[in-house]
Amino acid sequence: MRIRYGYRIELVCAREMPLVTLLDVHPSRRHDLTMPDDMRVSALANPLLPIAVAQHLDAFGNICRRMVAPPGGIRLESEGVVHDSGEPDCIHPAAREVAPSRLPDEALVYLLGSRYCETDKLFDQAWALFGQVAPGWPRVQAIVDFVHNHLTFGYHFARNTRTAAEAFEERIGVCRDFAHLAIALCRCMNIPARYCNGYLGDIGVPPDPAPMDFNAWFEVFLGGRWYTFDARHNEPRIGRIVIARGRDATDTAMICSFGMHTLQRFEVITEEVSDTPMPLAPSLPAQFDARPAAA
Missing domain, CATH: 3.10.620.30 (C8orf32 fold)
Incomplete structure (x- = not known):
């Protein structure tokens, strides 16, 4: 099966604000991507303003991106499609503890x-x-x-x-x-x-x-x-x-910001899609639902 996923997040800040994000699909699933999902980054006050983004792996093998949000704030968005086996989580009642x-x-x-x-x-x-x-x-x-x-x-x-x-x-x-x-x-x-x-x-x-x-x-x-x-x-x-x-949510925070900001928008989507290949939309659809970032 194919699963479409993505997000749109907007952070408003009065001053420059460094960020580290963990929003990319984990390296262990990158080989399953059927459409690219590169993060799109833009300034809220001036969408044409270039924003430099650097990428690295952290100590746990997660994909991190570093950037600096300009005064006014920043929009982060991405959309991709991943191939999935369609199988539920594995159950193995005979699995034993390891000393x-x-x-x-x-x-x-x-x-x-x-x-x-x-x-x-x-x-x-x-x-x-x-x-x-x-x-x-x-x-x-x-x-x-x-x-x-x-x-x-x-x-x-x-x-x-x-x-x-x-x-x-x-x-x-x-x-x-x-x-x-x-x-x-x-x-x-x-x-x-x-x-x-x-x-x-x-x-x-x-x-x-x-x-x-x-x-x-x-x-x-x-x-x-x-x-x-x-x-x-x-x-x-x-x-x-x-x-x-x-180890816990400390190591997997999706956004670490180093400055004061307001979360203006938070939208997430993940849904099964047809196996017929479709081109990616230029941006996330307007009908995305927004749920508080509480999970």
């Missing part, structure tokens, strides 16, 4: 506590809740089931400072909170877990009437490979397009 002593070096960092995933505060609760559950896939699924039922989802619950331990106590959150709590509980059980964000459309499920947004989920290392889990939806989904991976 910390046998983990690959690159997985070790995903056992440690991080800014939003305080393993020290949740260690006792994790072992009390899941210590008697069969290790491996059953234990991870038990954690996902717990988080899915323990937290109540709502965009009005969004708070960008909420940590996993706070979500555990408050019992509310958005998709990043579901991911953070599940990640922290997995790490407490010596299971490497990493945070992911990206696109997830309503493919193969009833349409969600809420406007589209980016989504957060997580991956765990079992049986020598990474598997996808989603504590918010708690069901295999079709059409995930990864943008960034990291």
